[in-house]
Amino acid sequence: MKSLMNIWRRMRKSRASLLSGSILIGILVVAIVGPMISPHDYLQTNFDELLQRPATSGFRFFGTDGLGRDLFVRSMLGVQVTMLVAIVASVVSLVIGVAYGAVAGYVGGRVDAVMMRFVDTLYALPFIFFVILLMVAFERNFLLIFVAIGAINWLDMARIVRGQTLSLREREFVAAARLSGVSTARIIFRHIAPNLVGVVIVYVTLTIPQAILVESFLSFLGLGIQEPQTSLGALVDAGVNQMEGASWMLLIPAALLAVILLCFNFLGDAMRDVFDAKDAQ
């Protein structure tokens, strides 16, 4: 917990990360509150108001799409879905990565060598094609998207956690636990894992944009979130088809996606710098 406070204290000094964080929180708040106060519904089609330009009157901030559905509500729903998928996927990758990395790092020796060789092997694969294969092979449901995306992103986490565990393993409190007869599994999960919180939080911030990218990539190709549900990737896809007459349908979701990804990357970069600086001391 102390390391968390340290990270926060340093983060506060970096303007870029504060700005990114505020923008992200702002977008999230609008994405949750916006659809609640808007008079429009994300499903409601309206054939008198097809492809309306964005306007301030009548709560049509982002205009409407080719079926007359309100694009503001749909975009905000897209933000919600995209964020949800990304966060759950990151948690999946966190759990797999931390467990894998901590075991490899703590057990060490031949087990470590084999486990990390396996990670190296997986690194060499074009994973996205396997995700597409997975989406083809099974029904396209929400849960599977989470798992599939999480299953790609754990490799970095595993490597970093392993590195940290290697150094934690030599510390006195681990030796003390071992001497007093605590089992290996308990040492890993009760003594080592809590000390990984700092580094894990930093890398989750970098995993979230990757998960967003994969989700919107799949949705863009029509393999992810299905109509009438939507995500930012699906909205960009719909916008591409309408861009000659209704450029806002492309530009608005594209800009939202770009801003969200940019903010997460700035935030993650700043956090990593803070963490590396702390590590070096």
Added chain:
Amino acid sequence: MLRYALLRLLGAIPTLMLVIVLAFLMVHAAPGGPFDDERVLPPETRAALEAAYDLDEPLHQQLKAYLSRLVQGDMGPSYRYRDHTVSELIGNAFPVSLKLGAMAMLLAVVVGVAAGSSAALRRNTLMDRAIMVLAMTGISIPVFVIAPVLVLFLAVNLNWLPAGWSGNEGAARFVLPVIALALPQIAYIARLTRASMIDVLASDFVRTARAQGLGTSAIIRYHALKPAMLPVLSYMGPAIAAVLTGSVVVEEIFGIPGLGQFFVRAALNRDYTLVLGIVIFYATLVVLLNLVVDLLYSAIDPRIRHR
């Protein structure tokens, strides 16, 4: 060197086997067969079709048969395009993707290294910061956002370049797809080059060269560039995978009849043999290109070989 190369080549075989078996099992675990159309087939026709494609055999038999055909370069017939074999389809579609990908990689390396080096040389100036913010933007914005926005502004609004593939001839139709594909890689390479160039410029041998009166451009060209390129070279593996992935999107957006577009069509059509064939093809390509990158790396940096 030869021994190292052979060892690495042998090491790639289990990886490839893993890929093939995993992909095969995933495709065959899928609910719903390739003949589940809207049109319901009579049971006899269905049985005959399944027998023709060996789908009535037990799974391990099918895998064995698939593998033994695969080593002969035969990936079976496509379920959808019934007159063509998967190998034929890949052979027809891949050259376009290869051209696109190779041009994008070349552009990415040239522009990325130039931008990264000039940022490193002007460290902490306005230009350095501008390049780095641009690079961060380039990394963050996905290809499927960059590509349509480029089309909207440069092709639809300004009408400078063709928006699509078909109906256009010559080099102009390559410009937008290649730029869209290269931009994120330019950004990554610029960041990598800047970081490693800063390290190298601070090293002793550069200081010595400078003390001997060598100019900045000569130092960069003869002393700093080669060691600074090592991280960029080791990034080539992931870059190749990213360009292949990006190519799927770019081909879809511009309507380019390459392998990426085929892959998406096959995935949406549940053309199992074609999807499987393309995944295996891509994976083999990536594993082999990674091997080439590793060998190049060890050729440049002898420390790797002797470890």
